[in-house]
Amino acid sequence: MESVTMRVFRGDASGGAFEDYTVEMGEGQVVLDVIHTVQATQAADLAVRWNCKAGKCGSCSAEVNGKPRLMCMTRMSALDVSKPISVAPIKTFPLIRDLVTDVSFNYEAAKRIPAFQPAPPPAGGYRMMQGDIERGQEFRKCIECFLCQNVCHVIRDHPENKADFFGPRWFVRLAELEMHPLDTADRTEFIRDAGGIGYCNITKCCTEVCPEDIHITDNAIIPLKERVVDKYYDPFRWIFGKLGIGRDREPRI
Amino acid sequence: MADYEQHDYDVIVVGAGGAGLRAAIEASAQGAKTALICKSLLGKAHTVMAEGGIAAALGNVYGEDNWEVHFRDTMRGGKMMNNWRMAQLHAQEAPDRVYELEAWGALFDRTKDGRILQRAFGGHRYDRLAHVGDRTGLEMIRTLQQHAVHKGIDVFMECTVSRLFKDGDRISGALAYWRESGKLLLFKAKAVVLATGGVGKAFQITSNSWEYTGDGHSLAYWAGAELIDMEFMQFHPTGMVWPPSVRGILVTEGVRGEGGTLKNSDGKRFMFEYVTDYFRAETAETVEEADRWFDDKLNNRRTPDLLPRDEVARAINTEVKAGRGSPHGGVFLDIASRRPAEYIRRALPSMYHQFKTLADIDITAVPMEVGPTAHYVMGGIRVDADTGAATVPGLFAAGECSGGMHGANRLGGNSLSDLVVFGRRAGLGAAEYAKGITSTPDVSQSEVDAAAADMFGHFERDGSENPYTIQRELQDTMHSLVGIIRTESELKDALGKIDEFKERARKTSVEGNRQYNPGWHLAMDLRSLLTISEAMAKAALMRTESRGGHTRSDFPKADAEWGKYNLAVTEESSGAMAIRKTDLPQMPAELARHFEEAN
Numbered sequence: 001m002e003s004v005t006m007r008v009f010r011g012d013a014s015g016g017a018f019e020d021y022t023v024e025m026g027e028g029q030v031v032l033d034v035i036h037t038v039q040a041t042q043a044a045d046l047a048v049r050w051n052c053k054a055g056k057c058g059s060c061s062a063e064v065n066g067k068p069r070l071m072c073m074t075r076m077s078a079l080d081v082s083k084p085i086s087v088a089p090i091k092t093f094p095l096i097r098d099l100v101t102d103v104s105f106n107y108e109a110a111k112r113i114p115a116f117q118p119a120p121p122p123a124g125g126y127r128m129m130q131g132d133i134e135r136g137q138e139f140r141k142c143i144e145c146f147l148c149q150n151v152c153h154v155i156r157d158h159p160e161n162k163a164d165f166f167g168p169r170w171f172v173r174l175a176e177l178e179m180h181p182l183d184t185a186d187r188t189e190f191i192r193d194a195g196g197i198g199y200c201n202i203t204k205c206c207t208e209v210c211p212e213d214i215h216i217t218d219n220a221i222i223p224l225k226e227r228v229v230d231k232y233y234d235p236f237r238w239i240f241g242k243l244g245i246g247r248d249r250e251p252r253i
Numbered sequence: 254m255a256d257y258e259q260h261d262y263d264v265i266v267v268g269a270g271g272a273g274l275r276a277a278i279e280a281s282a283q284g285a286k287t288a289l290i291c292k293s294l295l296g297k298a299h300t301v302m303a304e305g306g307i308a309a310a311l312g313n314v315y316g317e318d319n320w321e322v323h324f325r326d327t328m329r330g331g332k333m334m335n336n337w338r339m340a341q342l343h344a345q346e347a348p349d350r351v352y353e354l355e356a357w358g359a360l361f362d363r364t365k366d367g368r369i370l371q372r373a374f375g376g377h378r379y380d381r382l383a384h385v386g387d388r389t390g391l392e393m394i395r396t397l398q399q400h401a402v403h404k405g406i407d408v409f410m411e412c413t414v415s416r417l418f419k420d421g422d423r424i425s426g427a428l429a430y431w432r433e434s435g436k437l438l439l440f441k442a443k444a445v446v447l448a449t450g451g452v453g454k455a456f457q458i459t460s461n462s463w464e465y466t467g468d469g470h471s472l473a474y475w476a477g478a479e480l481i482d483m484e485f486m487q488f489h490p491t492g493m494v495w496p497p498s499v500r501g502i503l504v505t506e507g508v509r510g511e512g513g514t515l516k517n518s519d520g521k522r523f524m525f526e527y528v529t530d531y532f533r534a535e536t537a538e539t540v541e542e543a544d545r546w547f548d549d550k551l552n553n554r555r556t557p558d559l560l561p562r563d564e565v566a567r568a569i570n571t572e573v574k575a576g577r578g579s580p581h582g583g584v585f586l587d588i589a590s591r592r593p594a595e596y597i598r599r600a601l602p603s604m605y606h607q608f609k610t611l612a613d614i615d616i617t618a619v620p621m622e623v624g625p626t627a628h629y630v631m632g633g634i635r636v637d638a639d640t641g642a643a644t645v646p647g648l649f650a651a652g653e654c655s656g657g658m659h660g661a662n663r664l665g666g667n668s669l670s671d672l673v674v675f676g677r678r679a680g681l682g683a684a685e686y687a688k689g690i691t692s693t694p695d696v697s698q699s700e701v702d703a704a705a706a707d708m709f710g711h712f713e714r715d716g717s718e719n720p721y722t723i724q725r726e727l728q729d730t731m732h733s734l735v736g737i738i739r740t741e742s743e744l745k746d747a748l749g750k751i752d753e754f755k756e757r758a759r760k761t762s763v764e765g766n767r768q769y770n771p772g773w774h775l776a777m778d779l780r781s782l783l784t785i786s787e788a789m790a791k792a793a794l795m796r797t798e799s800r801g802g803h804t805r806s807d808f809p810k811a812d813a814e815w816g817k818y819n820l821a822v823t824e825e826s827s828g829a830m831a832i833r834k835t836d837l838p839q840m841p842a843e844l845a846r847h848f849e850e851a852n
Contacts (some may be wrong), residue, residue: 012768028496028612040721044772045765049294051462054502054607056391057297073610096433097769107295107402107410115403116358126355127367133360137385140360140392144296180358 001026004076006038007084008046012097019043020084025076032060032071035087035099047098055211058145062099063088068147068209090150092159103146105162109170114190118182128181139176139220141212142169148206148216154199165196168206168216175220178227192228197221254698255705257428257437262288262407263687265427266446266680267414267469270298271390271672272652273448274397275350276641279680280446281406285687288440289401290409290429292464296398299450299462300672303390304505304603306372306382307354307673308666309347313368315379315550320344322378325847327667329531330376330561331631331660332801333816333848334482337840338638339658343667343674350673351383359396361385373510376561376664378535379550387505387601393669412438414468415777416704417445417476417648418696424476424647425694428704432774435767437705443690444683446641446649447473447634448676452486452785454724454778456627457732460492460503466778467785469654473634474784478643480822481656481835482632483785484792485802487663488737490515490565492626494583499611501626504586504604506665508621509558511600512547513588515569516620517577523584524557527568532560563662563801566625570737573624583624589617625737629668630785631659631802632792635821640686641679647686647694651679657819661801711776712767716760720776723761727754727779727786735790740806744794751787758783784830791832792820 001024010019021038032050039046050060053072060071065079065086079085093101118126148168154161166174174191177183191197206216214220230237264280266273269291277289291298310323323344328335351369355361361383362370371380385392401408411432418426426441449469453461474480491504509515517523525543528536536557537543543556558565569584579585588597594617598605601616608614608621633656634643641649652672659667727750734747758780763773798812799805818834825831839845 026497029498030611033498039771040719040725044719044721044763045770047769047771051293051297051299051464052302053462054302054499055610056388056603057293057301057462059294059297075611100433100769102433103294107408110399111402116399118356118358121352121356125352125368128360128363129367130363133363136360140385140395141388142395143301143391177358180360182358 002081004034004081005084006034007086008035008038008098009088010046010098011095013095018086025081029076030072031064031069031074031076031085031087034076035071047096047100049100056143058143061090061145061147061150063090068150070145070211073211090146092150092152092156106144106146106149106169109166110173112194113170113173113177114185114187116177116180116183117185119184126182132181135179135219136176138214139172141214142172143212144169145211147209147211151205151209153203153205161199165199166194168221170195171197171200171224172214172216172220175224178224188227188231191224192232197224197228200225255437255702257439257701259439259441260288261693262286262440262442264444264446264680264683265290265440265442266448267427267472268298268448268450268652269295269408270300270448270450270652271393271397271669272676272679273298273446274394274401275673275676276446276448276651276680276683277406278397278401278404279677280684281404283681283684285684288407288409290412290414292411292413292432294410295408296394298394299464300390300394300669302460302462302503303393303669304387304503305374305507305510306384306389306666307347307351307393307669308374308377308381308664309351309383309670310344310381311348311351311369311371311383313364314371317551318379318381321847323347323381324844326377327664328660328848330664331662332811333660334485334801334819334837335660336638336657336838337844338838339675341844342638342678343658343671346674347670350670350677354393354396354673357396357400359392361392372507373547373550373559374665375506375509375559375565377666382510382666384507386599387507387603389669409438413774414472415708417472418700419476419645420694420696422646423694424645426696428701430708433769435770435773439696439701441693441696443687443694444647444649446651446679446683447654448650448652448679449654451630451653452789453627455727455731455782455786455789456736457728458492458501459627460489460501461627467781468778469650470633470788471781471784473643473645473648473650474788474822474824476645476648477824478645478648479635480632480788481635481819482661483630483788483822484796484820485631485661486627486789487562487629487631487802488566488625489628490562490569490625491586491623493612494579494622494624495581495612502607502611503626503628504621504623505601506562508586508588508601508604511588512591513586514556514558514591515565516585516587517572518579519577522558523572523577524560524565524568527564528557528560529564532564536560561662561664566737567804569625579622581622583622585620586623587620589619629653629663631661631663632656632789639678640682641675642682642686649679649683651675661803708777711761711763711773714760714762716762718757718761720761720763720772720779723754723757723779724775724782727751727782731786731789735786735793738804738806739793741794744790747790748787748794751783751790755783787830788822791830792822795820795832
């Protein structure tokens with residue numbers, strides 16, 4: 001057994017500090033295993049969120065040596081254990097305690113997004129071709145770990161923007177709805193106004209940290225930005241709109 | 254007097270996996286004022302981990318499939334111990350529930366003509382599992398979660414229910430605590446739906462998360478309800494075995510459904526040696542027939558790699574004990590040599606990712622090592638098949654914490670369908686029941702105070718016991734003495750140890766304060782873990798035969814006489830656990846005819 005020092009943030013909204021815990025580490029362990037060892041042997045009240053321990057539920061997001069990661073999918077063998085391993089809560093959301101943050105921002109955003117509105121099923125049920133749903137399936141791989149939200153500098157560095165900006169996870173959700181073959185709603189105005197997609201300047205930080213390899217910027221955000229531009233900033237459409245041409249065929253882009 | 258916030262509802266649903274979400278959606282749609290309460294954040298419940306698919310006789314791949322074939326497969330997979338009415342409703346209604354998920358936004362993989370694609374799975378006659386690669390549970394929970402959110406259902410996240418209360422003989426409410434603050438909530442409710450999932454955390458090697466501590470089973474038991482079939486525990490044949498830190502993590506049966514085969518250290522496909530008489534007529538005899546079956550299910554019989562899970566888990570256990578296992582104590586699961594790499598990555602993306610990340614194994618190049626892992630409890634709260642009503646008025650249950658649907662062994666894919674079929678029925682049952690209650694039932698203040706004192710007592714005691722240590726020792730005990738293969742002396746040992754653990758659990762003390770304190774949470778969860786462990790060991794000791802997810806080395810054969818009874822567990826007024834035989838419900842003749850040619 002090899003020993004390792006975990007430098008874990010302990011504290012709550014009123015403040016806190018990193019504390020060192022030196023524990024034994026077993027073969028093949030991931031960061032979450034070692035955090036559990038700390039919990040079971042030295043700090044029973046160490047607060048950490050986790051569920052599946054298999055990269056499927058997205059609960060155990062943290063900043064490991066400063067990098068946003070799922071603790072359950074970060075192997076100790078990938079880290080330099082000759083030095084203390086720092087584990088801190090994700091920064092963008094308010095701290096509750098130790099490694100647990102208040103991510104209710106995300107659940108509030110989810111409520112505000114206009115719901116899926118399918119066309120009524122034809123006789124014999126819906127038909128969708130595999131090729132037409134693959135983009136949607138890519139978006140629906142999202143495990144809601146909120147690492148993309150955590151690294152998005154629009155809200156990480158400017159918490160005041162949270163009132164006007166939904167963040168990458170919710171653009172993925174909006175893109176999924178907008179590109180769903182059965183959906184009939186138009187959320188373009190919502191994406192521009194409530195969603196605040198204009199704040200995103202496509203630095204791709206979100207894409208880089210996605211543990212599900214969703215191409216958030218290229219496949220979700222940029223197409224949504226294009227829809228907004230097409231609808232609101234296309235000069236020809238604006239003129240035709242003023243002239244009353246094409247109003248009855250508002251395209252679902 | 255305990256300090257708490259109070260909420261009044263018609264129906265509260267405890268647990269927000271597939272069953273709880275579907276129950277809450279239904280109760281709310283029926284006009285009941287509904288709350289959904291869950292231990293984790295919404296969308297993180299165990300359903301999210303389900304991989305292979307949801308079983309429903311849609312007939313999209315094989316038009317020959319229908320509910321009666323599904324019903325027959327389910328009953329035979331359950332070794333005929335299933336509640337026949339639940340198995341019937343399940344098979345009949347699963348297709349509607351799958352189409353409902355689609356209408357709520359789920360994007361299942363498609364057939365070439367644009368319908369929902371279905372895949373092969375253990376014990377199912379035809380390709381029957383609607384799926385999304387190998388992340389079907391994620392698709393299902395997200396669809397239900399989004400639907401529930403848009404319906405405006407009140408959700409209490411990271412909130413754990415700790416006691417149920419009754420007014421006379423009927424349910425009247427529940428006491429819960431916020432995990433974040435440790436503050437109490439009192440729910441007054443006309444009806445309670447339990448949808449809390451399983452018990453896997455009682456075992457050392459498990460595919461289950463920390464949440465699976467038998468809460469719903471225990472809440473119901475303490476409230477006077479009956480638990481049945483607690484001896485039947487499913488050990489999924491294929492969990493990861495290496496490295497040690499990931500031991501138990503699930504490897505989907507979909508690997509075998511997509512063509513993967515089990516091999517021992519001699520490279521032999523050993524499952525052909527383990528075909529019992531019970532399944533002989535429907536199982537391939539040769540490797541050639543088994544391989545043809547993947548492409549033509551009408552003219553070939555199923556590969557023994559896809560026998561029901563109890564059969565495969567026992568076979569792997571035997572191979573390993575005979576010294577024919579893999580280097581780390583499992584067997585080999587090989588899809589690399591049988592399907593092209595590109596196909597594997599597309600059909601089983603999360604398996605590919607999981608092995609690559611956690612074990613440095615490329616499953617498109619080399620075989621996986623797999624072994625049994627505690628996965629699913631067939632036993633649970635006894636419910637009425639049609640309404641989900643438990644034996645206590647006002648109490649309902651659905652999903653894994655209910656019993657009867659899967660008999661002695663659950664078929665893969667039947668869990669996700671169970672969740673939505675019976676989640677809906679329990680939500681409906683609870684809403685209907687609540688409509689019939691004119692005055693809100695009362696909760697006794699003294700009972701609330703006593704429960705609160707018990708919960709906070711952990712901080713005041715000066716005990717020497719660490720809850721993590723007790724849990725680990727309990728897991729070791731259950732794994733080694735109440736595991737895949739059981740015997741009388743070991744079960745008696747287990748019961749003795751469980752008594753000791755109960756004594757020690759009374760002396761646990763916790764450090765820190767009430768705010769998001771996992772040590773305290775575990776100290777409280779130990780009470781339910783110990784309750785269900787005792788129920789499992791007691792029932793396993795009493796059933797002197799082997800059947801499905803209950804194997805006794807001292808009684809290795811199924812006994813037709815035992816096939817007539819369920820074992821029911823209840824709490825006596827003294828607090829002792831009582832166990833008795835009850836008659837297994839008998840199916841009507843028009844259903845029984847499906848089994849005449851079999852045994």
